[in-house]
Structures are given as C-alpha cells and as structure tokens.
Amino acid sequence: MIEQYIVLGLAQGSLYALMALGMVLIFKTTDIVNFGQADMTMFSAYVGFTLMVGLGWPFWAALPLVIAFGFLLGIVVERLALRPAQQAPVVSLLIVTLGVALMLNAIASWIWGFDPKSLPYAISGPPVVLGNIILTRHDLVIFGTTILLSVGFFALLKFTKIGTAMRAAAQNRLGAQLLGIPVHRINMLSWGLGVALGAVAGVLIAPLVFLDLYVMVFVMLKGFAAAVLGGFTSLPGAIVGGLLVGLFESLLIAVPFELVNQLKETLVFVLIVVLLAVRPQGLLGEPIHRRV
Amino acid sequence: MLSVKDLSMRFGGLVALDNVSLTVNEGEIVGLIGPNGAGKTTVFNLISRLYEPTGGAISFRGEDLLRLRPYQIVERGIVRTFQLLGLFPYMTVLENLMVGEHRDFSRNPLEVALGLSQARREERDRRAQALWLLRFLKMEALAEAFVFALPYGTQKLIELLRALLARPRLLLLDEPVAGMNAAEKAAMREFIKRINRDWGITIFLVEHDMNFVMGLCDRVIVLNYGRVIAEGRADEIQQNPEVIAAYLGEGVSIARA
Amino acid sequence: MPARAWLGLLLLGLVLMPVGLKGYTIYIVSLAGANVLAAVGLNILMGYAGQVSIGQAAFLAIGGYTSALLMTELGLAFWIAFPFAGLITGITGLILFIPALRLSAIYLAIATLGFGAAVQQLIPLPYWSAILGGHEGIKVPRPSLGGFVFDTDLELYYLTLVIVLMLIALSQNVVRSYIGRAFIALRDKPAAAEALGINPTRYKAYAFFISAFLTGIAGALQAHIVGRISPGEFGLGKSIEIFAMVILGGIGSLPGSVLGALFLTFLPHWLSGAKQFYTFAYGAALVLVIIFMPYGVWGFFMRLYYRFPALQKLFAKGT
Numbered sequence: 001m002i003e004q005y006i007v008l009g010l011a012q013g014s015l016y017a018l019m020a021l022g023m024v025l026i027f028k029t030t031d032i033v034n035f036g037q038a039d040m041t042m043f044s045a046y047v048g049f050t051l052m053v054g055l056g057w058p059f060w061a062a063l064p065l066v067i068a069f070g071f072l073l074g075i076v077v078e079r080l081a082l083r084p085a086q087q088a089p090v091v092s093l094l095i096v097t098l099g100v101a102l103m104l105n106a107i108a109s110w111i112w113g114f115d116p117k118s119l120p121y122a123i124s125g126p127p128v129v130l131g132n133i134i135l136t137r138h139d140l141v142i143f144g145t146t147i148l149l150s151v152g153f154f155a156l157l158k159f160t161k162i163g164t165a166m167r168a169a170a171q172n173r174l175g176a177q178l179l180g181i182p183v184h185r186i187n188m189l190s191w192g193l194g195v196a197l198g199a200v201a202g203v204l205i206a207p208l209v210f211l212d213l214y215v216m217v218f219v220m221l222k223g224f225a226a227a228v229l230g231g232f233t234s235l236p237g238a239i240v241g242g243l244l245v246g247l248f249e250s251l252l253i254a255v256p257f258e259l260v261n262q263l264k265e266t267l268v269f270v271l272i273v274v275l276l277a278v279r280p281q282g283l284l285g286e287p288i289h290r291r292v
Numbered sequence: 293m294l295s296v297k298d299l300s301m302r303f304g305g306l307v308a309l310d311n312v313s314l315t316v317n318e319g320e321i322v323g324l325i326g327p328n329g330a331g332k333t334t335v336f337n338l339i340s341r342l343y344e345p346t347g348g349a350i351s352f353r354g355e356d357l358l359r360l361r362p363y364q365i366v367e368r369g370i371v372r373t374f375q376l377l378g379l380f381p382y383m384t385v386l387e388n389l390m391v392g393e394h395r396d397f398s399r400n401p402l403e404v405a406l407g408l409s410q411a412r413r414e415e416r417d418r419r420a421q422a423l424w425l426l427r428f429l430k431m432e433a434l435a436e437a438f439v440f441a442l443p444y445g446t447q448k449l450i451e452l453l454r455a456l457l458a459r460p461r462l463l464l465l466d467e468p469v470a471g472m473n474a475a476e477k478a479a480m481r482e483f484i485k486r487i488n489r490d491w492g493i494t495i496f497l498v499e500h501d502m503n504f505v506m507g508l509c510d511r512v513i514v515l516n517y518g519r520v521i522a523e524g525r526a527d528e529i530q531q532n533p534e535v536i537a538a539y540l541g542e543g544v545s546i547a548r549a
Numbered sequence: 550m551p552a553r554a555w556l557g558l559l560l561l562g563l564v565l566m567p568v569g570l571k572g573y574t575i576y577i578v579s580l581a582g583a584n585v586l587a588a589v590g591l592n593i594l595m596g597y598a599g600q601v602s603i604g605q606a607a608f609l610a611i612g613g614y615t616s617a618l619l620m621t622e623l624g625l626a627f628w629i630a631f632p633f634a635g636l637i638t639g640i641t642g643l644i645l646f647i648p649a650l651r652l653s654a655i656y657l658a659i660a661t662l663g664f665g666a667a668v669q670q671l672i673p674l675p676y677w678s679a680i681l682g683g684h685e686g687i688k689v690p691r692p693s694l695g696g697f698v699f700d701t702d703l704e705l706y707y708l709t710l711v712i713v714l715m716l717i718a719l720s721q722n723v724v725r726s727y728i729g730r731a732f733i734a735l736r737d738k739p740a741a742a743e744a745l746g747i748n749p750t751r752y753k754a755y756a757f758f759i760s761a762f763l764t765g766i767a768g769a770l771q772a773h774i775v776g777r778i779s780p781g782e783f784g785l786g787k788s789i790e791i792f793a794m795v796i797l798g799g800i801g802s803l804p805g806s807v808l809g810a811l812f813l814t815f816l817p818h819w820l821s822g823a824k825q826f827y828t829f830a831y832g833a834a835l836v837l838v839i840i841f842m843p844y845g846v847w848g849f850f851m852r853l854y855y856r857f858p859a860l861q862k863l864f865a866k867g868t
Contacts, residue, residue, distance in 0.1 A: 033655070035789075081836050088843030091601070095796045096839050098789065102832025110825065217785075221662065228659045259674075266670050269663025273648055276660070280651045340744050366746035378741030380734050382801075390727065391734050395746040397727040401755060404726045405719040415726060458745055 013246020014146035019223025020238035022197035029190040036101035038220035044199030070199025074191035116210035231285020299348035326515035369461030381440040389422035392457035444471040465497040581814035582709040583771040588794040588806035590763030596801035598756035599736030604665030606787035612765025613772035617689040638765020646757035672780040686779025799845025
C-alpha cells in the first residue's frame with residue numbers, strides 16, 4: 001500500500017520538479033522570482049487543450065508545439081515587460097511578473113471562458129501493474145518526460161556553448177558581460193526555457209485535474225516551495241525538492257486522520273520551514289557566507 | 293589592554309591565521325601590516341566577533357571577548373571601521389553618525405512611537421552631538437548629503453567620525469587612508485594623532501600605505517601568511533630582513549619611508 | 550510654503566472630503582484607510598527592516614477575528630477590544646520572527662507564504678466553527694465609544710481617519726528614530742550595524758511586532774467597517790495585493806505606501822466599468838507603473854522634486 005503512495009507521490013513530485021526547475025532557471029540568471037509561472041503554465045496548457053481537444057491532435061504532436069509556445073511566451077514576456085522595467089529593484093520586478101500573470105489570465109478567459117476543461121491523458125489504455133503498484137500510462141509518461149527533460153537540460157547546460165554562457169551569466173552578470181556574453185539574449189533564453197518547462201508540466205498536470213484559470217497557482221506554489229527546499233539556486237536541488245514535496249504530500253494523504261488531510265497544504269509548508277531552519281541554504285544550495 | 297593569544301582561523305582547508313599572538317597597550321597607536329592576504333582584516337573580524345576563531349583567545353581589559361556577541365563588543369569600548377566602508381549608503385551623513393550613537397539611545401519603542409518629550413529630547417541631543425562633531429571638522433555642510441554621493445576619502449572620514457561617536461576606548465581602523473590623496477592622508481594622520489593624544493583613544497590600525505604607518509604608529513606588527521613575523525618600532529621593522537623579504541615577494545619596497 | 554502648512558491643508562482636505570461624496574464612495578475610502586495601515590505595516594517590515602513577507606493577510610484575519618470575538622464573546626468594549634486585537638496580532642507576528650532569524654529573503658518568503666496559507670486553512674475548520682463561523686464567517690459589531698455607535702458611512706469614515714492618521718504619525722515617529730535607523734542599518738550593512746551595537750534579534754523582533762500590530766489593526770478596522778468577516782477574504786491574493794501596494798507606492802517610504810494603498814483600492818472601482826477588460830487592465834497597470842516609475846509613485850515624485858528647483862522652493866523647509 002505504502003509503495004503505491006510513494007510512486008504516486010513521485011509522479012506528482014516530478015511535475016512540481018519541472019515547475020521548480022523552470023522557476024530556478026529564471027531566478028538563477030535574472031534574480032527574478034517569476035510569480036507569473038502559474039498563469040504562463042495555465043495558458044500553455046490551454047493551448048494544449050485547443051490542439052488536442054479542439055483540433056484532435058494526438059498528444060505527441062501537440063507537445064512540441066506547446067513547448068514552442070511556452071518558449072515563445074517566455075521570450076515575449078522578457079522582452080516586452082521585464083526588460084523595459086530592468087531599472088527597478090528586483091522585488092518590484094516580482095510585481096511585473098504578477099501583472100503579466102493577470103493579463104494572461106484575462107486573455108485566457110476571453111479565449112477559453114471560465115468553464116473547467118478536461119484534457120486527455122498522454123497515452124490511454126489499461127493501467128500497468130508492477131507487483132502491488134498500479135500506475136496509469138500517463139504516470140509513466142510523466143516519469144519519462146521528467147527524466148528526459150532533466151537529463152537533456154543538464155546536458156544543455158554542461159556541454160553546449162550556450163549552456164556555459166548561461167552558467168557564467170548566472171554566476172557573475174557583470175563578468176559575463178565583460179567577456180562579451182550577450183546577457184540580454186541569455187536572459188531571454190532563460191525565460192523561454194523556464195516557461196517552456198512550465199508548459200510541459202502544464203499539459204501533463206491538466207489531465208489529472210480540471211483545467212481552469214486558477215488551478216496552476218497551487219502547482220506553482222508547490223513548485224516554488226520545492227525550489228526553495230532545494231536551495232533555489234540549484235537545478236538538481238529543484239528536482240530533489242520537487243520529488244520530496246510530492247512524496248510528502250502523497251504520504252500525508254495516506255495518514256488516516258482527517259485533520260492531517262485538511263491541513264495538507266499547511267503541513268507541506270511546515271515541513272519546508274522546519275527543514276530550512278535546520279539547513280538555511282536549502283538541501284543542495286550553497287551555504288550563505290556572511291559578507292563583511 | 294587588548295590581548296590576542298594563539299589565535300587561529302581556518303576557512304575550510306585555508307589557514308588564514310596561525311597561532312597569532314599580539315597585544316595592544318592602552319594609549320598606543322599600533323599598526324598591523326603585511327602583504328595582501330596576510331590575514332590582517334581577519335584579525336579585526338575576529339576581534340569584532342564576526343567570525344568564530346578555530347582556536348585561541350582574545351581578551352580586552354581582562355574580559356574574554358569570545359563570550360560576547362558582535363553587538364556587545366561596542367559596549368566594552370571597541371569600535372571598528374571597515375575596509376570596504378561600513379557606511380549605510382541610503383542614509384544621510386547625519387543619520388549615519390547618529391547610528392554611531394546607537395547605544396546612547398535609551399528610550400523604549402513605546403516612548404518613541406508616542407513622541408514623548410523625553411524621546412524627542414534624546415533624539416535632539418544626539419543630533420546636536422553629531423552636528424557638533426561635524427562642525428568641529430568644518431563639515432556641517434555635508435550633514436544632509438546622502439553618503440553614496442560623496443567622494444571615497446570623505447566617506448572614510450565620516451566612517452571614522454561615526455566610530456568616534458560610539459565612544460571607543462580602542463579604535464580598530466581598517467585601511468583608514470585607502471583611496472585618499474597625499475593632502476587628505478596627512479590630514480588624517482594628524483587627526484588620528486589628535487584623537488589618540490587629546491581624547492585618550494587607543495588606536496589599532498591596518499594599512500597598506502607604509503609612509504602613513506611609519507609616520508604614525510608607535511609600534512608595528514607584521515603579519516605574513518597568517519603568522520606574526522616581526523614586531524617593534526617603525527624604524528626597527530624597516531631594517532628587519534624577514535619583513536623586507538616578505539614585502540619584496542610582493543614587489544613593494546618599504547625602505548622609502 | 551512650509552511643510553507644516555501643506556500638512557494642515559491636507560488634513561483640512563481629508564476632513565472636508567466626504568462633502569458631496571456618495572455613501573458608497575465614502576465607505577470605499579474608509580476601506581482604503583484600512584489598506585493604508587496594512588501597507589504601512591508591510592513597508593516597515595519590508596522597506597525598512599528588509600524582511601520579505603507574502604503572508605500579511607493572515608495578520609489581517611487575526612486582527613479582524615480577535616477584535617470581533619473580544620467584543621461578542623467576552624463582551625469587551627470596542628475601545629478595549631480594538632487595540633487589544635492589534636497587540637495580540639503583534640505577538641503572533643513574533644511567530645514569523647523566529648524563522649526570520651535564520652532564513653534569508655527568499656526562504657522567508659516561503660515561511661510567510663506558508664503562514665498565510667496555514668491561517669486561512671485553520672480558520673474554517675469545523676473544530677471551532679461554533680466561534681469562528683467556518684467558511685461563512687461571523688458578524689462583526691459596529692464600533693462604539695461610550696454610548697455612541699459608529700454606524701453610518703460618514704461616522705465610520707471619521708473614525709477611520711482618526712485611527713489611520715494617529716497610527717501613521719506613530720509609525721513615522723518610529724521610522725525616524727534610532728529604531729528606524731537600526732532597521733535600515735541592519736538591512737544594508739548587517740556587520741557594520743552589529744559592530745555599532747545594534748542587536749539584530751531585538752530589532753527584527755521589533756519590526757515583526759510593529760508590522761503585525763499595524764496589519765492587525767488594519768484587519769480589525771476593515772472588519773468593523775464591513776460588519777462581517779470570513780476566511781475567504783484573506784487568501785494569498787490579499788497578501789499579494791498588500792505587497793503590490795508597498796511596491797507601487799515606493800518601498801521604504803511611508804507616504805508612498807499611503808499612495809500605493811489608495812491607488813490599488815480605487816483602481817478596481819475605476820476599472821469596474823471595463824467589465825471583462827478589468828483583470829487585463831489591472832495587470833497592465835501593475836506592469837506599466839513599474840516600467841515608468843521603477844521606484845514607485847513616491848520615488849517618481851522625489852525624482853521630480855529634485856529635478857525641478859521650483860518644486861523645492863514650494864515645499865521649502867520652515868519649522
């Protein structure tokens with residue numbers, strides 16, 4: 001029984017991990033916490049809905065387009081909203097991301113209305129039974145996509161020229177600029193990739209819930225919490241944090257007390273705060289040195 | 293007055309200080325010199341309790357400093373300045389100076405919030421005190437200026453004034469004349485001599501400018517690779533072959549002084 | 550004209566403002582007053598002490614419920630229940646101060662976010678719905694002093710005005726004192742601040758207490774003006790709204806927070822004619838304000854003020 005909860009928790013956690021990865025990527029290169037991640041994810045999921053339900057495309061055909069859409073959305077947001085506001089302090093940029101989120105929310109309501117939508121699973125068919133664990137095929141897709149994306153992502157950062165430039169910009173913006181790295185283009189790229197990661201998470205989550213204008217806010221908050229748990233500047237930390245949050249949440253459901261279930265959201269945060277009190281830099285974050 | 297015994301500090305595998313012992317006597321002006329990375333600022337950071345030493349003891353007027361928290365150090369009469377400026381950039385000069393007087397504010401938050409006359413008088417008195425010091429140096433025109441807009445040398449001087457307002461017995465100065473021109477340096481040297489002589493404040497300073505150190509300090513301690521390699525009067529130090537070797541390694545001659 | 554005269558003029562304007570306004574508008578102005586206190590409370594925490602909080606709505610809820618319950622359940626008079634609600638909220642603010650001792654900004658954001666979520670989830674639980682009223686919430690008695698009950702929009706406006714002005718004055722006293730300087734010192738150069746004798750634990754506690762106190766009072770005020778309170782009002786959206794008020798007004802200046810709170814309280818009403826464009830326009834307004842006024846409305850005014858000497862003469866110091 002407990003294995004089932006663990007596996008389901010990891011599946012849920014993979015989605016938080018993708019969300020967290022997107023937010024960490026944007027934060028690492030631009031210092032901005034993207035509070036619009038939820039609405040960007042929501043919007044991308046709606047695009048997936050139009051492709052898959054409206055036009056009847058199969059999941060595998062729709063996915064690349066959704067990713068491309070997310071990437072483009074990220075780039076547009078960086079170029080049109082954040083770069084013009086770059087003089088403002090970073091806390092203020094948080095409000096800019098929030099403003100963008102509200103605008104996207106409004107546009108989504110004009111196009112798709114307020115009624116919840118349901119999206120199809122990536123693959124339908126009977127569930128897979130492994131010992132005493134039952135998994136839907138969609139769960140397998142979630143695992144597969146998360147692993148693929150994480151590995152691909154680290155390969156991109158580690159082994160490509162653009163990845164090296166991104167890491168350099170994340171570590172020392174001014175230094176990177178002096179070395180001739182086009183920091184603006186790096187910022188745009190981070191936004192593109194960060195939002196695209198959210199878009200993938202969005203089309204994978206949407207079939208598990210009813211897609212509406214607000215459902216992704218909760219996913220984003222978990223993703224944010226996961227990212228912080230992982231250290232907020234660490235990409236592997238984001239994934240570990242996401243999996244842990246999903247796992248913890250799932251195990252809480254297994255606890256047979258009603259109160260625990262009612263306070264599920266709260267307890268996730270309590271866990272994170274307790275963990276952070278013990279390890280203030282997060283699980284995989286670098287220790288914060290006191291600057292004199 | 294200040295006694296440092298067998299002080300060691302390691303950052304990870306890096307040994308910043310290795311069994312450093314030194315003393316500063318009441319009324320002295322002592323210079324701490326050494327090549328870059330010798331551990332001078334680390335000594336100051338340990339005395340002001342920003343770091344926890346990996347070994348050794350620090351005592352001040354017989355009291356063990358290692359038992360105190362950083363904010364309690366000033367109450368014992370030790371005040372410091374910072375190498376890269378410890379001024380608060382978004383405050384005016386006057387406000388910065390008034391933070392120096394922090395421990396003289398005794399009215400509780402409720403009295404302050406309600407604007408009771410004692411609290412207002414306290415604020416007024418402290419302001420007058422800070423203004424007096426500015427006027428003493430003919431700098432009252434700067435009172436309302438924001439710190440970040442001032443030249444580096446002026447900022448250094450203001451940080452020193454702020455430290456004075458905290459009523460030090462021992463003043464730790466971390467590179468007090470960095471970024472100053474010759475005239476400013478000369479003025480700073482006279483000013484430090486004066487606060488030492490007239491106000492009875494003991495001075496312990498770190499400085500790179502050898503002329504400045506040699507013309508000011510009663511005694512000089514030389515640090516290299518985290519160890520004390522020499523100690524003595526300025527003229528003795530200049531003849532010390534080990535010191536010359538340490539500095540030659542850096543390509544800087546101290547013989548000119 | 551000296552600053553004091555401008556202040557007098559402003560005060561006169563505030564006293565005369567309800568003349569010719571509709572009751573409903575006066576009611577909205579009163580609610581804006583409550584938001585002003587919440588924004589000032591967050592600004593002291595965030596702008597001065599440098600501690601980020603995105604859970605301030607929880608303090609509104611605690612203040613509102615406490616004031617209401619002290620009156621209905623314990624039968625206390627308004628003038629006792631109301632300040633007490635602020636005090637109790639201030640003390641709960643110290644709960645957040647504990648993680649703040651160890652966590653840096655981004656982690657504190659999570660802790661405060663969690664605190665906000667926790668309070669909103671705890672209030673409607675069935676275990677205490679007899680007192681807290683579950684999701685429905687409870688009715689809140691009208692404020693009264695002696696035998697006088699404040700029950701018209703106009704009376705509530707004047708009560709709000711007095712409370713808000715008084716607390717802004719007290720807050721201004723604090724931020725302009727050694728306490729405010731200690732907040733800024735710890736925010737900008739913690740090592741230098743400590744070396745001058747500022748105890749970080751103590752001043753962080755002060756900041757959290759003051760912030761929660763003001764926000765608690767704001768919550769109580771709002772509850773008494775509306776006459777009802779329910780947990781739905783105090784979600785993440787409200788916390789973020791207060792956050793936005795502080796940023797838009799200008800971080801680190803109390804007059805800025807006043808403007809930010811007024812602006813964001815009235816914006817929905819100005820946009821209410823726009824119907825389906827409302828959310829879009831609201832979002833666009835947030836983006837545009839930051840693009841054109843990176844340091845908020847107050848920062849923008851300050852820039853104009855230093856740019857044009859004529860303005861400086863107009864507000865010449867004269868005390």
